[in-house]
Amino acid sequence: MFVVKCDSCGFVLYRGPDPKTVEAVLKMWGGVCPKCLSPLERRPIKIGIGLVKKVS
Numbered sequence: 880m881f882v883v884k885c886d887s888c889g890f891v892l893y894r895g896p897d898p899k900t901v902e903a904v905l906k907m908w909g910g911v912c913p914k915c916l917s918p919l920e921r922r923p924i925k926i927g928i929g930l931v932k933k934v935s
């Protein structure tokens with residue numbers, strides 16, 4: 880499971896089993912975070928939850 884979060888507010892922009900490129904996620908939202916409306920020019924945070932689950 881991969882998660883891409885907004886760098887500003889932590890809104891989950893993408894959550895799914897496949898790793899997505901940041902560019903693809905930005906296109907999904909039109910380049911703007913739907914929650915805090917900040918332009919997603921800066922790279923959102925990418926998190927691989929699958930790796931975390933394996934550890935715990």
Ligand SMILES: [Zn+2]
Nearest residue numbers: 885888912915
């Ligand atoms: Zn945001």
